[in-house]
Amino acid sequence: MWQExxxxxxxLVEHGLVESNFGNISLRAGDKMLITRTGAALDEITENSVIEVDIQDTSSLDIIASSETVVHREIYRQxxxxxxxxxxxxxxxVESLLAGPGGKIAPVDSEGQYFLGTIPVVGGGIGSRELAGNLANTLSRHRGAIVYSHGTFAIGRTxxxxxxxxxxxxxxxxxKYLYERAVAEKGNK
Structure with a gap:
């Protein structure tokens, strides 16, 4: 599973969606999850870069697992x-900064409208219980969300x-960003 x-x-790194040592990935395996180790370079993951922890209970291994382990755990629970x-x-x-915590981003592209609908922006500190609850609640109704000033969380079956x-x-x-910038520049001419 670590190979996946x-x-x-x-x-993620090759396509510029994350810098090497930021972000994290997990897979559910029954009542456990496999999650990237804190500080792991996502483009250099090995078997030792992935930690197995319980979903229901905290673990002594949480300290070396991703700083977002509490968030992943709560998403899997809910x-x-x-x-x-x-x-x-x-x-x-950038769009989360413009929308603000609790805001929503309305895609202007047809694919975004069709596949995502409105994109929620949630608040909460990195790796906090507040963020865990906010994201789990939001992701029970959406496939993806953006954490204010922090980044995306996306769920799936795979x-x-x-x-x-x-x-x-x-x-x-x-x-959306490029479109709104073009409209603003056009309006200033």
Missing amino acids: IAKYGRK TSALSIIHAHCQYAV LGDAYIVTTQLEHSCKV
Whole structure:
């Protein structure tokens, strides 16, 4: 299973959706989850870069697992997700700053409108219980969300599903940003 996490870690970095040492990936395996280690370079994941922890209870291994382990755990507890990708997509972060915590981003591209609908922006500190609750609640109704000033969280039945949602979130935010900038520049002429 770590090989699947490594595959998507490389794709995230190669496509500029995350810087190497930021973001995290997890897979549910029954009542456990496999999650990237804190500080792991996502484009260099090995078997030692992935930690197995319980979903229901905290673990002594939480200290070396991703700083977002509490968030992944709560998402698995409250949703049917079998995989989660957290990325630091640049345009998604910018759009979250413009929308504000609790805000919503309305895609202007047809794919974003069709596949994502309105994109929620949630608040909460990195790796906090507040963020865990906010994201789990939101992701019980949406396939993806953006954490204010922090990045995207996407869920799926597979890492491929979560990756597609991640790319769609970033694509829709990029198109929205560029479109609104073009409209503003056109209005200033």
